[in-house]
Amino acid sequence: xxxxxxxxxxxxxxxxxxxxxxxxxxxxxxxxxxxxxxxxxxxxxxxxxxxxxxxxxxxxxxxxxxxxxxxxxxxxxxxxxxxxxxxxxxxxxxxxxxxxxxxxxxxxxxxxxxxxxxxxxxxxxxxxxxxxxxxxxxxxxxxxxxxxxxxxxxxxxxxxxxxxxxxxxxxxxxxxxxxxxxxxxxxxxxxxxxxxxxxxxxxxxxxxxxxxxxxxxxxxxxxxxxxxxxxxxxxxxxxxxxxxxxxxxxxxxxxxxxxxxxxxxxxxxxxxxxxxxxxxxxxx
Numbered sequence: 001x002x003x004x005x006x007x008x009x010x011x012x013x014x015x016x017x018x019x020x021x022x023x024x025x026x027x028x029x030x031x032x033x034x035x036x037x038x039x040x041x042x043x044x045x046x047x048x049x050x051x052x053x054x055x056x057x058x059x060x061x062x063x064x065x066x067x068x069x070x071x072x073x074x075x076x077x078x079x080x081x082x083x084x085x086x087x088x089x090x091x092x093x094x095x096x097x098x099x100x101x102x103x104x105x106x107x108x109x110x111x112x113x114x115x116x117x118x119x120x121x122x123x124x125x126x127x128x129x130x131x132x133x134x135x136x137x138x139x140x141x142x143x144x145x146x147x148x149x150x151x152x153x154x155x156x157x158x159x160x161x162x163x164x165x166x167x168x169x170x171x172x173x174x175x176x177x178x179x180x181x182x183x184x185x186x187x188x189x190x191x192x193x194x195x196x197x198x199x200x201x202x203x204x205x206x207x208x209x210x211x212x213x214x215x216x217x218x219x220x221x222x223x224x225x226x227x228x229x230x231x232x233x234x235x236x237x238x239x240x241x242x243x244x245x246x247x248x249x250x251x252x253x254x255x256x257x258x259x260x261x262x263x264x265x266x267x268x269x270x271x272x273x274x275x276x277x278x279x280x281x282x283x284x
Contacts, residue, residue, distance in 0.1 A: 032256045032259060032260065033260060035252055035253055035256035036054055036253055036256035036257040036259075036260055037049065037050050037051060037052070037054070037253070038252075038253040039051060039053070039253060040054075040251045040252070040253050040254060045250050045251075045252060046252050046253055054253050054254045054256070054257035055257050055260075055261070057254065057257075058254075058257060058258065058261055064241075064258075066236075067236045067237065067241055068238060068261070068265065070152075070235075070236060070237060071221060071238045071262075072221075072265070072269075074152065074155055074156060074220060074223075074227070074237065075217050075220035076217075077156055078156055078159045078160050078163060078216065079163075079213050079217045079220060081156070081160050082160060082163050082164050082212070082213075082216045083167065083209060083212070085160075085164060086164055086167035086171055086212065087171055087205075087209075089108070089168050090167070090168045090169075090170075090171035090172040090175055091171075091175055091201070093105060093108070093168070093172050094171075094175035095180065105172075108165050108169060109165065111161070111165055112165055116162050116223075116225050116226060117225045117229070119158070119161060120158050120225055120226045120229040120230055121229065123154065123157060123158045123230055124229060124230065127147065127148040127149045127154050127157070127230070128147055128148075128149040129147040129149065130147075131147070131149070133146060133147075133148060134146055134147050149230065149232075150230070150231060150234070150235065151231075151235075152231070152235065154230040154231065155226060155227050155230050155231045155235060155237075157230075158226040158227075158229075158230045159219075159220050159223050159226050159227075162219070162223075162226060163216040163219050163220060166212065166216060166219070167212040167213075167216050170208055170211050170212035170215065171205065171208045171209070171212055173208070174205055174207060174208025174209075174211075175201075175205055175208065178201065182200055182204070183200055186199070186200045203280075206277055206280060207277075209277065210273070210274055210277035210278070213273065213277075214273065214274060217266070217269070217270065217273075218266055218270065221238070221262065221265075221266045222238075222239050222262070222266070223237065223239060224239040224240055224243065227239070227240055228240045238258065238261075238262045239262070241258065242255055242258045242259055242262065
């Protein structure tokens with residue numbers, strides 16, 4: 001068979017999917033970019049224009065830049081915690097030869113069957129006034145109260161509980177691909193567990209760390225229900241603020257600008273971190 005029919009067949013196969021992606025992803029983003037350059041009018045909601053004033057308003061206002069920094073800090077903290085907590089769990093599951101391994105994997109996957117909103121509501125019962133933590137503190141120290149709801153701590157805990165399974169499953173698949181005989185060779189050469197981890201396991205697991213970190217970071221940056229329910233009205237992150245500008249204030253151009261700033265910030269940090277990890281992996 002000649003190359004031309006093969007290329008034609010390949011083009012016919014991927015053509016519909018390509019047009020579907022262009023229609024479902026690129027076209028809405030282009031429309032959103034056009035909206036972000038319009039002006040807001042209380043009577044008409046949106047006036048056709050070509051102005052960067054929505055972006056300048058965001059960058060010049062300390063409130064909005066503060067919300068962006070808060071979102072970045074929460075995303076970085078939760079990503080770091082997911083890496084620190086998820087790696088030991090993933091390593092244990094990947095190296096386990098027990099018949100209970102499938103049960104452990106099921107326990108990791110099980111929370112994914114419950115929506116993030118339901119889990120956030122569950123954390124409200126644990127961290128709120130009169131909840132589990134507050135009741136334990138009251139029992140230990142009568143008359144004391146220790147509600148953690150509507151704090152940054154509650155938001156971090158909620159996002160962490162939602163994103164941790166993704167990190168564990170990503171790392172587990174990567175660690176399972178690392179030949180255990182490499183670790184045995186390091187042991188036979190006299191490497192203690194810490195040196196084996198830092199010089200053998202961690203360098204080989206860097207692609208998984210990068211993939212899991214990027215996934216968790218993107219999910220944390222775009223979290224909506226968790227910061228809204230666990231952080232309260234005073235705790236601001238980008239996704240709830242975007243929804244408020246669009247649905248409550250009806251300021252569609254400014255909401256579109258917020259969406260693009262969030263997307264560009266997320267993609268830029270993701271690309272930089274991925275490039276850094278890939279460079280370290282090649283060096284290792």
